[in-house]
Amino acid sequence: MRKVGTVEHGSDTSRRQRMAPEARRAAILDAAQTLFFARGWDAVTIADVIESAGISKGGFYHHFAAKEDLLDGVVDRFTREAVASAEAARATSSGDALVRLNAFLAGAIRWKAKQVPTTRFVLDALRRPGNDMLFHRIQAASAAAVRPVLEGMVADGIAEGRFDVPAADLVVEAILALSQGRRNVVEAAIRATEAGDLDGATATLDGRMAAEGAFMDRMLGLPPGSVALSNPEEYRRMLRASARREDIPRRARCPQAR
Amino acid sequence: MRKVGTVEHGSDTSRRQRMAPEARRAAILDAAQTLFFARGWDAVTIADVIESAGISKGGFYHHFAAKEDLLDGVVDRFTREAVASAEAARATSSGDALVRLNAFLAGAIRWKAKQVPTTRFVLDALRRPGNDMLFHRIQAASAAAVRPVLEGMVADGIAEGRFDVPAADLVVEAILALSQGRRNVVEAAIRATEAGDLDGATATLDGRMAAEGAFMDRMLGLPPGSVALSNPEEYRRMLRASARREDIPRRARCPQAR
DNA sequence: TCCTTTACCAACCGGTGGTCGGTATGTAGA
Protein backbone atom coordinates (compact mmCIF):
# COMPACT_ATOMS: atom_id res chain seq x y z
CA MET A 1 0.00 0.00 0.00
CA ARG A 2 1.23 3.44 -0.80
CA LYS A 3 0.93 6.36 1.60
CA VAL A 4 -1.33 8.73 -0.26
CA GLY A 5 -3.05 10.39 2.63
CA THR A 6 -5.99 12.70 2.11
CA VAL A 7 -4.68 14.54 -0.93
CA GLU A 8 -7.39 16.06 -3.10
CA HIS A 9 -6.37 14.77 -6.50
CA GLY A 10 -8.84 16.64 -8.62
CA SER A 11 -9.38 20.07 -7.17
CA ASP A 12 -11.81 22.25 -9.09
CA THR A 13 -9.24 24.85 -10.07
CA SER A 14 -6.83 22.46 -11.77
CA ARG A 15 -9.26 20.20 -13.56
CA ARG A 16 -9.24 20.69 -17.31
CA GLN A 17 -12.04 20.70 -19.80
CA ARG A 18 -13.21 17.32 -20.96
CA MET A 19 -12.75 16.86 -24.68
CA ALA A 20 -13.81 14.35 -27.29
CA PRO A 21 -11.17 11.57 -27.42
CA GLU A 22 -10.17 12.13 -31.05
CA ALA A 23 -9.95 15.87 -30.57
CA ARG A 24 -7.71 15.51 -27.53
CA ARG A 25 -5.58 12.96 -29.32
CA ALA A 26 -5.20 15.26 -32.30
CA ALA A 27 -4.30 18.17 -30.05
CA ILE A 28 -1.58 16.16 -28.34
CA LEU A 29 -0.30 15.03 -31.71
CA ASP A 30 -0.21 18.61 -32.97
CA ALA A 31 1.80 19.75 -30.00
CA ALA A 32 4.16 16.81 -30.30
CA GLN A 33 4.73 17.37 -34.01
CA THR A 34 5.58 21.02 -33.55
CA LEU A 35 7.98 20.21 -30.74
CA PHE A 36 9.64 17.32 -32.56
CA PHE A 37 10.21 19.42 -35.64
CA ALA A 38 11.63 22.21 -33.58
CA ARG A 39 13.87 20.27 -31.24
CA GLY A 40 14.09 16.68 -32.37
CA TRP A 41 12.96 13.42 -30.90
CA ASP A 42 14.98 12.96 -27.75
CA ALA A 43 15.20 16.62 -26.83
CA VAL A 44 11.44 16.64 -26.36
CA THR A 45 10.15 15.19 -23.12
CA ILE A 46 6.69 14.03 -22.23
CA ALA A 47 6.58 16.98 -19.85
CA ASP A 48 7.11 19.36 -22.78
CA VAL A 49 4.34 17.74 -24.75
CA ILE A 50 1.78 17.73 -21.97
CA GLU A 51 2.58 21.31 -21.08
CA SER A 52 2.17 22.38 -24.68
CA ALA A 53 -0.99 20.35 -25.15
CA GLY A 54 -2.46 21.45 -21.82
CA ILE A 55 -3.01 18.03 -20.34
CA SER A 56 -1.64 16.10 -17.41
CA LYS A 57 0.73 13.19 -17.58
CA GLY A 58 -1.96 10.77 -16.63
CA GLY A 59 -4.23 12.18 -19.28
CA PHE A 60 -1.53 11.79 -21.84
CA TYR A 61 -1.01 8.14 -21.02
CA HIS A 62 -4.72 7.62 -21.32
CA HIS A 63 -4.48 8.45 -25.02
CA PHE A 64 -0.98 7.16 -25.84
CA ALA A 65 0.56 4.03 -24.46
CA ALA A 66 4.14 5.27 -24.87
CA LYS A 67 6.21 8.15 -26.14
CA GLU A 68 6.91 6.21 -29.30
CA ASP A 69 3.24 6.30 -30.20
CA LEU A 70 3.67 10.01 -30.72
CA LEU A 71 6.29 9.31 -33.36
CA ASP A 72 4.01 6.82 -35.04
CA GLY A 73 1.23 9.37 -35.07
CA VAL A 74 3.35 12.11 -36.62
CA VAL A 75 4.89 9.81 -39.20
CA ASP A 76 1.50 8.39 -40.07
CA ARG A 77 0.23 11.86 -40.79
CA PHE A 78 3.11 12.53 -43.15
CA THR A 79 2.66 9.23 -44.88
CA ARG A 80 -1.03 9.80 -45.35
CA GLU A 81 -0.42 13.23 -46.86
CA ALA A 82 2.20 11.88 -49.23
CA VAL A 83 -0.06 9.07 -50.35
CA ALA A 84 -2.99 11.39 -50.87
CA SER A 85 -0.89 13.80 -52.90
CA ALA A 86 0.58 11.07 -55.03
CA GLU A 87 -2.76 9.43 -55.67
CA ALA A 88 -4.35 12.76 -56.53
CA ALA A 89 -1.65 13.56 -59.04
CA ARG A 90 -2.04 10.15 -60.57
CA ALA A 91 -5.82 10.37 -60.78
CA THR A 92 -6.12 13.84 -62.29
CA SER A 93 -3.51 13.45 -64.97
CA SER A 94 -4.53 12.09 -68.37
CA GLY A 95 -2.57 11.13 -71.43
CA ASP A 96 0.02 8.44 -71.91
CA ALA A 97 2.33 7.03 -69.26
CA LEU A 98 4.99 9.67 -69.77
CA VAL A 99 2.54 12.53 -69.35
CA ARG A 100 1.19 10.98 -66.18
CA LEU A 101 4.67 10.40 -64.85
CA ASN A 102 5.62 14.00 -65.44
CA ALA A 103 2.46 15.19 -63.74
CA PHE A 104 3.08 12.88 -60.82
CA LEU A 105 6.65 14.00 -60.36
CA ALA A 106 5.70 17.66 -60.56
CA GLY A 107 3.02 17.10 -57.96
CA ALA A 108 5.40 15.24 -55.68
CA ILE A 109 7.94 18.02 -55.91
CA ARG A 110 5.29 20.59 -55.14
CA TRP A 111 4.22 18.59 -52.11
CA LYS A 112 7.81 18.38 -50.97
CA ALA A 113 8.11 22.14 -51.33
CA LYS A 114 5.23 22.61 -48.93
CA GLN A 115 7.21 20.56 -46.46
CA VAL A 116 10.06 23.06 -46.40
CA PRO A 117 9.68 23.73 -42.67
CA THR A 118 10.16 20.04 -42.08
CA THR A 119 12.95 19.84 -44.59
CA ARG A 120 14.59 22.78 -42.96
CA PHE A 121 14.37 21.05 -39.64
CA VAL A 122 15.76 17.83 -41.00
CA LEU A 123 18.60 19.69 -42.62
CA ASP A 124 19.46 21.37 -39.37
CA ALA A 125 19.04 18.27 -37.34
CA LEU A 126 20.36 15.55 -39.60
CA ARG A 127 23.74 15.49 -37.97
CA ARG A 128 22.42 15.99 -34.48
CA PRO A 129 22.29 12.58 -32.87
CA GLY A 130 18.85 12.74 -31.37
CA ASN A 131 17.05 13.17 -34.66
CA ASP A 132 18.27 10.15 -36.55
CA MET A 133 15.23 8.26 -35.49
CA LEU A 134 12.65 10.81 -36.53
CA PHE A 135 14.43 11.44 -39.82
CA HIS A 136 14.80 7.77 -40.61
CA ARG A 137 11.20 6.98 -39.82
CA ILE A 138 9.78 9.79 -41.92
CA GLN A 139 11.99 8.90 -44.85
CA ALA A 140 11.21 5.20 -44.67
CA ALA A 141 7.49 5.75 -44.28
CA SER A 142 7.32 8.24 -47.15
CA ALA A 143 9.27 5.96 -49.45
CA ALA A 144 7.09 3.02 -48.52
CA ALA A 145 4.00 5.06 -49.31
CA VAL A 146 5.20 6.42 -52.63
CA ARG A 147 6.86 3.25 -53.87
CA PRO A 148 3.70 1.34 -54.90
CA VAL A 149 2.42 4.35 -56.82
CA LEU A 150 5.70 4.69 -58.68
CA GLU A 151 5.76 0.97 -59.35
CA GLY A 152 2.30 1.20 -60.83
CA MET A 153 3.26 4.06 -63.13
CA VAL A 154 6.38 2.35 -64.38
CA ALA A 155 4.45 -0.87 -64.94
CA ASP A 156 1.82 1.07 -66.88
CA GLY A 157 4.50 2.65 -69.05
CA ILE A 158 5.98 -0.72 -69.80
CA ALA A 159 2.56 -2.20 -70.54
CA GLU A 160 1.82 0.67 -72.92
CA GLY A 161 5.10 0.04 -74.66
CA ARG A 162 6.19 3.56 -73.74
CA PHE A 163 9.02 2.68 -71.34
CA ASP A 164 11.83 0.24 -71.96
CA VAL A 165 13.49 -0.86 -68.74
CA PRO A 166 15.58 -3.93 -67.92
CA ALA A 167 14.48 -4.14 -64.27
CA ALA A 168 11.44 -2.16 -63.22
CA ASP A 169 11.86 -2.58 -59.48
CA LEU A 170 15.44 -1.36 -59.59
CA VAL A 171 14.35 1.70 -61.55
CA VAL A 172 11.84 2.50 -58.84
CA GLU A 173 14.49 2.03 -56.16
CA ALA A 174 16.79 4.38 -58.01
CA ILE A 175 14.12 7.03 -58.48
CA LEU A 176 13.28 6.90 -54.77
CA ALA A 177 16.95 7.20 -53.90
CA LEU A 178 17.35 10.16 -56.21
CA SER A 179 14.52 12.02 -54.54
CA GLN A 180 16.10 11.36 -51.15
CA GLY A 181 19.55 12.37 -52.33
CA ARG A 182 18.07 15.56 -53.63
CA ARG A 183 17.84 16.74 -50.05
CA ASN A 184 21.45 17.82 -49.98
CA VAL A 185 20.99 20.00 -53.02
CA VAL A 186 17.83 21.50 -51.59
CA GLU A 187 19.71 22.23 -48.40
CA ALA A 188 22.43 24.07 -50.29
CA ALA A 189 19.88 25.98 -52.32
CA ILE A 190 17.94 27.08 -49.25
CA ARG A 191 21.10 28.24 -47.54
CA ALA A 192 22.16 30.14 -50.64
CA THR A 193 18.73 31.74 -50.84
CA GLU A 194 18.93 32.82 -47.23
CA ALA A 195 22.37 34.24 -47.98
CA GLY A 196 20.82 36.36 -50.72
CA ASP A 197 21.92 34.42 -53.79
CA LEU A 198 18.53 33.49 -55.17
CA ASP A 199 19.81 33.23 -58.74
CA GLY A 200 22.59 30.85 -57.82
CA ALA A 201 20.26 28.78 -55.67
CA THR A 202 17.73 28.53 -58.46
CA ALA A 203 20.42 27.47 -60.92
CA THR A 204 21.70 24.83 -58.52
CA LEU A 205 18.30 23.34 -57.86
CA ASP A 206 17.15 23.49 -61.46
CA GLY A 207 20.40 21.94 -62.61
CA ARG A 208 19.90 19.04 -60.25
CA MET A 209 16.35 18.52 -61.43
CA ALA A 210 17.41 18.65 -65.08
CA ALA A 211 20.05 16.03 -64.35
CA GLU A 212 17.47 13.86 -62.60
CA GLY A 213 15.26 14.16 -65.66
CA ALA A 214 18.07 13.14 -67.98
CA PHE A 215 18.89 10.25 -65.71
CA MET A 216 15.33 9.05 -65.70
CA ASP A 217 15.19 9.32 -69.48
CA ARG A 218 18.13 6.98 -69.61
CA MET A 219 16.66 4.55 -67.08
CA LEU A 220 13.27 4.41 -68.76
CA GLY A 221 14.71 4.13 -72.26
CA LEU A 222 13.25 7.45 -73.37
CA PRO A 223 14.76 10.04 -75.69
CA PRO A 224 16.53 12.90 -73.87
CA GLY A 225 14.19 15.61 -72.64
CA SER A 226 11.22 13.31 -72.12
CA VAL A 227 11.02 13.55 -68.36
CA ALA A 228 10.73 17.28 -67.86
CA LEU A 229 11.86 18.26 -64.38
CA SER A 230 13.55 21.53 -65.21
CA ASN A 231 11.33 24.43 -64.21
CA PRO A 232 13.39 27.44 -63.10
CA GLU A 233 10.47 29.77 -62.49
CA GLU A 234 8.74 27.36 -60.13
CA TYR A 235 11.92 26.55 -58.25
CA ARG A 236 12.66 30.24 -57.87
CA ARG A 237 9.22 30.74 -56.41
CA MET A 238 9.66 27.82 -54.05
CA LEU A 239 13.02 29.01 -52.81
CA ARG A 240 11.77 32.53 -52.28
CA ALA A 241 8.86 31.19 -50.24
CA SER A 242 11.16 28.97 -48.23
CA ALA A 243 13.35 31.89 -47.21
CA ARG A 244 10.43 33.77 -45.71
CA ARG A 245 9.54 31.45 -42.91
CA GLU A 246 10.63 31.80 -39.35
CA ASP A 247 12.46 29.21 -37.38
CA ILE A 248 10.62 27.51 -34.60
CA PRO A 249 12.29 28.64 -31.38
CA ARG A 250 14.48 26.13 -29.65
CA ARG A 251 14.39 25.08 -26.05
CA ALA A 252 15.85 27.71 -23.78
CA ARG A 253 17.53 25.56 -21.19
CA CYS A 254 20.31 23.28 -22.29
CA PRO A 255 21.14 20.71 -19.60
CA GLN A 256 24.63 19.87 -20.76
CA ALA A 257 26.60 21.54 -23.50
CA ARG A 258 28.71 18.44 -24.00
CA MET B 1 30.13 19.47 0.25
CA ARG B 2 29.11 15.88 -0.09
CA LYS B 3 29.02 13.46 2.81
CA VAL B 4 31.54 10.88 1.73
CA GLY B 5 32.81 9.87 5.11
CA THR B 6 35.62 7.39 5.38
CA VAL B 7 34.58 5.07 2.59
CA GLU B 8 37.41 3.07 1.12
CA HIS B 9 36.90 3.81 -2.54
CA GLY B 10 39.38 1.41 -3.95
CA SER B 11 39.43 -1.62 -1.74
CA ASP B 12 41.89 -4.27 -2.86
CA THR B 13 39.27 -6.85 -3.66
CA SER B 14 37.29 -4.70 -6.06
CA ARG B 15 40.10 -2.89 -7.83
CA ARG B 16 40.58 -4.17 -11.36
CA GLN B 17 43.67 -4.80 -13.35
CA ARG B 18 45.21 -1.75 -14.91
CA MET B 19 45.27 -2.03 -18.67
CA ALA B 20 46.80 -0.12 -21.54
CA PRO B 21 44.40 2.63 -22.58
CA GLU B 22 43.89 1.44 -26.14
CA ALA B 23 43.40 -2.14 -25.01
CA ARG B 24 40.77 -1.15 -22.46
CA ARG B 25 39.08 1.10 -24.98
CA ALA B 26 38.98 -1.70 -27.52
CA ALA B 27 37.61 -4.11 -24.94
CA ILE B 28 34.80 -1.73 -24.04
CA LEU B 29 34.11 -1.18 -27.71
CA ASP B 30 33.98 -4.93 -28.32
CA ALA B 31 31.51 -5.45 -25.52
CA ALA B 32 29.40 -2.55 -26.70
CA GLN B 33 29.38 -3.76 -30.29
CA THR B 34 28.25 -7.23 -29.33
CA LEU B 35 25.52 -5.84 -27.13
CA PHE B 36 24.32 -3.30 -29.66
CA PHE B 37 24.13 -5.90 -32.38
CA ALA B 38 22.26 -8.25 -30.11
CA ARG B 39 19.79 -5.85 -28.52
CA GLY B 40 19.90 -2.51 -30.27
CA TRP B 41 21.00 0.94 -29.28
CA ASP B 42 18.57 2.03 -26.62
CA ALA B 43 18.00 -1.38 -25.10
CA VAL B 44 21.65 -1.41 -24.05
CA THR B 45 22.52 0.63 -20.98
CA ILE B 46 25.86 1.81 -19.77
CA ALA B 47 25.44 -0.61 -16.90
CA ASP B 48 25.20 -3.50 -19.38
CA VAL B 49 28.33 -2.39 -21.18
CA ILE B 50 30.45 -1.93 -18.09
CA GLU B 51 29.30 -5.22 -16.66
CA SER B 52 30.16 -6.99 -19.90
CA ALA B 53 33.48 -5.21 -20.23
CA GLY B 54 34.39 -5.67 -16.58
CA ILE B 55 34.92 -2.04 -15.69
CA SER B 56 33.24 0.49 -13.46
CA LYS B 57 31.11 3.37 -14.56
CA GLY B 58 33.77 5.86 -13.68
CA GLY B 59 36.33 3.87 -15.61
CA PHE B 60 34.06 3.82 -18.59
CA TYR B 61 33.66 7.58 -18.56
CA HIS B 62 37.40 7.91 -18.37
CA HIS B 63 37.63 6.38 -21.86
CA PHE B 64 34.40 7.59 -23.39
CA ALA B 65 32.87 10.99 -22.87
CA ALA B 66 29.33 9.81 -23.58
CA LYS B 67 27.27 6.80 -24.58
CA GLU B 68 27.16 8.14 -28.11
CA ASP B 69 30.90 7.77 -28.42
CA LEU B 70 30.34 4.03 -28.30
CA LEU B 71 28.17 4.31 -31.36
CA ASP B 72 30.80 6.39 -33.10
CA GLY B 73 33.43 3.81 -32.25
CA VAL B 74 31.42 0.91 -33.60
CA VAL B 75 30.42 2.76 -36.73
CA ASP B 76 33.97 3.94 -37.29
CA ARG B 77 35.20 0.38 -37.22
CA PHE B 78 32.71 -0.57 -39.89
CA THR B 79 33.55 2.42 -41.99
CA ARG B 80 37.25 1.76 -41.78
CA GLU B 81 36.79 -1.85 -42.86
CA ALA B 82 34.63 -0.83 -45.77
CA VAL B 83 37.10 1.78 -46.90
CA ALA B 84 40.04 -0.60 -46.60
CA SER B 85 38.24 -3.27 -48.57
CA ALA B 86 37.20 -0.88 -51.29
CA GLU B 87 40.62 0.69 -51.62
CA ALA B 88 42.28 -2.73 -51.70
CA ALA B 89 40.01 -3.93 -54.46
CA ARG B 90 40.68 -0.77 -56.40
CA ALA B 91 44.45 -0.99 -55.96
CA THR B 92 44.94 -4.65 -56.85
CA SER B 93 42.78 -4.68 -59.94
CA SER B 94 44.33 -3.85 -63.28
CA GLY B 95 42.89 -3.37 -66.73
CA ASP B 96 40.44 -0.82 -68.01
CA ALA B 97 37.79 0.95 -65.99
CA LEU B 98 35.18 -1.76 -66.51
CA VAL B 99 37.50 -4.52 -65.28
CA ARG B 100 38.35 -2.49 -62.20
CA LEU B 101 34.71 -1.74 -61.53
CA ASN B 102 33.82 -5.40 -61.72
CA ALA B 103 36.67 -6.30 -59.38
CA PHE B 104 35.62 -3.59 -56.99
CA LEU B 105 31.99 -4.63 -56.92
CA ALA B 106 32.90 -8.27 -56.41
CA GLY B 107 35.15 -7.30 -53.52
CA ALA B 108 32.48 -5.13 -51.96
CA ILE B 109 29.94 -7.93 -52.18
CA ARG B 110 32.38 -10.34 -50.62
CA TRP B 111 32.99 -7.88 -47.80
CA LYS B 112 29.28 -7.53 -47.27
CA ALA B 113 28.96 -11.30 -47.10
CA LYS B 114 31.38 -11.38 -44.22
CA GLN B 115 29.05 -8.99 -42.44
CA VAL B 116 26.20 -11.47 -42.44
CA PRO B 117 25.94 -11.55 -38.65
CA THR B 118 25.47 -7.82 -38.72
CA THR B 119 23.14 -8.01 -41.64
CA ARG B 120 21.18 -10.68 -39.86
CA PHE B 121 20.92 -8.43 -36.86
CA VAL B 122 19.83 -5.48 -38.89
CA LEU B 123 17.25 -7.56 -40.66
CA ASP B 124 15.82 -8.75 -37.38
CA ALA B 125 15.96 -5.39 -35.76
CA LEU B 126 15.12 -3.03 -38.57
CA ARG B 127 11.50 -2.69 -37.53
CA ARG B 128 12.26 -2.66 -33.84
CA PRO B 129 12.15 0.98 -32.75
CA GLY B 130 15.34 1.15 -30.76
CA ASN B 131 17.63 0.23 -33.62
CA ASP B 132 16.77 2.89 -36.13
CA MET B 133 19.65 4.96 -34.96
CA LEU B 134 22.32 2.27 -35.16
CA PHE B 135 21.06 1.10 -38.53
CA HIS B 136 20.88 4.59 -39.96
CA ARG B 137 24.35 5.50 -38.76
CA ILE B 138 26.03 2.40 -40.13
CA GLN B 139 24.33 2.79 -43.46
CA ALA B 140 25.17 6.46 -43.75
CA ALA B 141 28.78 6.00 -42.70
CA SER B 142 29.33 3.10 -45.09
CA ALA B 143 27.83 4.99 -47.98
CA ALA B 144 29.90 8.04 -47.17
CA ALA B 145 33.04 5.93 -47.15
CA VAL B 146 32.36 4.07 -50.37
CA ARG B 147 30.97 7.00 -52.33
CA PRO B 148 34.27 8.75 -53.12
CA VAL B 149 35.79 5.49 -54.34
CA LEU B 150 32.84 4.84 -56.60
CA GLU B 151 32.93 8.40 -57.84
CA GLY B 152 36.57 8.00 -58.72
CA MET B 153 35.94 4.81 -60.65
CA VAL B 154 33.07 6.29 -62.61
CA ALA B 155 35.10 9.39 -63.35
CA ASP B 156 37.97 7.21 -64.53
CA GLY B 157 35.68 5.28 -66.83
CA ILE B 158 34.37 8.51 -68.30
CA ALA B 159 37.87 9.88 -68.74
CA GLU B 160 38.93 6.69 -70.49
CA GLY B 161 35.95 6.99 -72.78
CA ARG B 162 34.69 3.66 -71.52
CA PHE B 163 31.53 4.87 -69.75
CA ASP B 164 28.88 7.14 -71.16
CA VAL B 165 26.77 8.73 -68.44
CA PRO B 166 24.62 11.86 -68.43
CA ALA B 167 25.12 12.63 -64.73
CA ALA B 168 27.95 10.86 -62.92
CA ASP B 169 26.95 11.85 -59.40
CA LEU B 170 23.42 10.59 -59.88
CA VAL B 171 24.76 7.29 -61.18
CA VAL B 172 26.81 6.93 -58.01
CA GLU B 173 23.79 7.76 -55.89
CA ALA B 174 21.76 5.14 -57.68
CA ILE B 175 24.45 2.48 -57.32
CA LEU B 176 24.69 3.18 -53.60
CA ALA B 177 20.93 2.98 -53.27
CA LEU B 178 20.87 -0.30 -55.13
CA SER B 179 23.36 -1.85 -52.77
CA GLN B 180 21.29 -0.70 -49.82
CA GLY B 181 18.04 -1.89 -51.34
CA ARG B 182 19.66 -5.25 -51.91
CA ARG B 183 19.29 -5.85 -48.20
CA ASN B 184 15.69 -6.95 -48.53
CA VAL B 185 16.60 -9.56 -51.09
CA VAL B 186 19.46 -10.80 -48.95
CA GLU B 187 17.07 -11.04 -46.03
CA ALA B 188 14.67 -13.16 -48.03
CA ALA B 189 17.49 -15.35 -49.31
CA ILE B 190 18.90 -15.95 -45.84
CA ARG B 191 15.50 -16.85 -44.48
CA ALA B 192 14.92 -19.22 -47.39
CA THR B 193 18.31 -20.79 -46.79
CA GLU B 194 17.51 -21.33 -43.14
CA ALA B 195 14.23 -22.87 -44.19
CA GLY B 196 16.16 -25.36 -46.31
CA ASP B 197 15.59 -23.93 -49.76
CA LEU B 198 19.16 -23.20 -50.74
CA ASP B 199 18.46 -23.51 -54.46
CA GLY B 200 15.62 -21.03 -54.36
CA ALA B 201 17.61 -18.63 -52.21
CA THR B 202 20.56 -18.80 -54.58
CA ALA B 203 18.31 -18.16 -57.55
CA THR B 204 16.71 -15.19 -55.82
CA LEU B 205 19.98 -13.58 -54.87
CA ASP B 206 21.67 -14.27 -58.18
CA GLY B 207 18.67 -12.94 -60.04
CA ARG B 208 18.84 -9.73 -58.12
CA MET B 209 22.54 -9.36 -58.79
CA ALA B 210 22.07 -10.05 -62.49
CA ALA B 211 19.38 -7.38 -62.59
CA GLU B 212 21.69 -4.95 -60.83
CA GLY B 213 24.35 -5.67 -63.43
CA ALA B 214 21.94 -5.05 -66.28
CA PHE B 215 20.81 -1.86 -64.62
CA MET B 216 24.34 -0.63 -64.25
CA ASP B 217 25.07 -1.47 -67.87
CA ARG B 218 22.21 0.78 -68.82
CA MET B 219 23.29 3.58 -66.48
CA LEU B 220 26.89 3.50 -67.63
CA GLY B 221 26.03 3.26 -71.31
CA LEU B 222 27.59 -0.19 -71.66
CA PRO B 223 26.43 -3.13 -73.77
CA PRO B 224 24.37 -5.70 -71.83
CA GLY B 225 26.45 -8.15 -69.85
CA SER B 226 29.35 -5.78 -69.22
CA VAL B 227 28.97 -5.45 -65.47
CA ALA B 228 29.12 -9.08 -64.37
CA LEU B 229 27.44 -9.51 -60.99
CA SER B 230 25.83 -12.89 -61.58
CA ASN B 231 27.83 -15.58 -59.79
CA PRO B 232 25.58 -18.39 -58.57
CA GLU B 233 28.33 -20.58 -57.17
CA GLU B 234 29.69 -17.83 -54.96
CA TYR B 235 26.27 -16.76 -53.75
CA ARG B 236 25.42 -20.36 -52.95
CA ARG B 237 28.58 -20.60 -50.90
CA MET B 238 27.83 -17.34 -49.09
CA LEU B 239 24.29 -18.35 -48.24
CA ARG B 240 25.39 -21.73 -46.97
CA ALA B 241 27.97 -20.07 -44.74
CA SER B 242 25.41 -17.56 -43.46
CA ALA B 243 23.04 -20.29 -42.36
CA ARG B 244 25.60 -21.88 -40.09
CA ARG B 245 26.06 -19.16 -37.55
CA GLU B 246 24.29 -18.85 -34.23
CA ASP B 247 22.19 -15.98 -33.07
CA ILE B 248 23.50 -13.74 -30.36
CA PRO B 249 21.32 -14.31 -27.30
CA ARG B 250 18.95 -11.58 -26.33
CA ARG B 251 18.54 -9.93 -22.98
CA ALA B 252 16.84 -12.17 -20.46
CA ARG B 253 14.89 -9.64 -18.47
CA CYS B 254 12.27 -7.61 -20.26
CA PRO B 255 11.13 -4.65 -18.14
CA GLN B 256 7.79 -4.16 -19.81
CA ALA B 257 6.22 -6.32 -22.44
CA ARG B 258 4.28 -3.31 -23.78
C1' DT C 1 62.32 9.10 -3.05
C1' DC C 2 59.06 12.39 -4.47
C1' DC C 3 55.80 14.18 -7.70
C1' DT C 4 52.86 14.20 -11.58
C1' DT C 5 49.99 11.79 -14.55
C1' DT C 6 46.73 8.47 -15.52
C1' DA C 7 43.57 4.51 -15.09
C1' DC C 8 40.04 3.51 -12.32
C1' DC C 9 36.38 3.39 -8.56
C1' DA C 10 31.78 3.98 -5.81
C1' DA C 11 28.49 7.07 -4.37
C1' DC C 12 25.59 10.32 -5.86
C1' DC C 13 22.40 13.41 -8.82
C1' DG C 14 18.95 15.43 -11.93
C1' DG C 15 15.72 14.11 -14.85
C1' DT C 16 12.86 10.93 -17.76
C1' DG C 17 9.50 7.57 -19.18
C1' DG C 18 6.03 5.18 -17.15
C1' DT C 19 2.62 3.56 -13.17
C1' DC C 20 -1.03 3.86 -9.88
C1' DG C 21 -4.74 4.97 -6.86
C1' DG C 22 -8.14 8.02 -7.17
C1' DT C 23 -11.57 11.81 -9.00
C1' DA C 24 -14.75 14.03 -11.96
C1' DT C 25 -17.63 13.82 -16.10
C1' DG C 26 -20.33 11.86 -18.99
C1' DT C 27 -24.27 8.51 -20.41
C1' DA C 28 -27.56 4.44 -20.46
C1' DG C 29 -31.12 2.11 -18.13
C1' DA C 30 -34.67 1.84 -14.14
Place this chain on the structure above:
DNA sequence: TCTACATACCGACCACCGGTTGGTAAAGGA
Protein backbone atom coordinates in the same frame (compact mmCIF):
# COMPACT_ATOMS: atom_id res chain seq x y z
C1' DT D 1 -34.48 11.63 -11.40
C1' DC D 2 -31.59 8.33 -9.39
C1' DT D 3 -28.16 4.81 -10.05
C1' DA D 4 -24.41 2.26 -12.19
C1' DC D 5 -20.89 1.87 -15.18
C1' DA D 6 -17.47 3.44 -18.50
C1' DT D 7 -14.17 6.87 -19.47
C1' DA D 8 -11.43 11.19 -19.51
C1' DC D 9 -8.32 12.93 -16.54
C1' DC D 10 -5.28 14.06 -12.42
C1' DG D 11 -0.79 14.32 -9.84
C1' DA D 12 2.14 11.94 -6.63
C1' DC D 13 5.24 8.42 -7.02
C1' DC D 14 8.82 5.06 -8.86
C1' DA D 15 12.62 2.63 -11.16
C1' DC D 16 16.22 3.57 -13.62
C1' DC D 17 19.36 5.84 -16.83
C1' DG D 18 23.12 8.84 -18.37
C1' DG D 19 26.42 11.52 -16.44
C1' DT D 20 29.29 13.94 -12.44
C1' DT D 21 32.27 14.10 -8.59
C1' DG D 22 35.67 13.47 -5.11
C1' DG D 23 38.89 10.42 -4.32
C1' DT D 24 42.51 6.24 -4.73
C1' DA D 25 46.32 3.66 -6.40
C1' DA D 26 49.42 2.23 -9.94
C1' DA D 27 52.87 3.81 -13.55
C1' DG D 28 56.67 6.48 -14.78
C1' DG D 29 60.01 10.09 -15.00
C1' DA D 30 63.52 13.08 -12.40
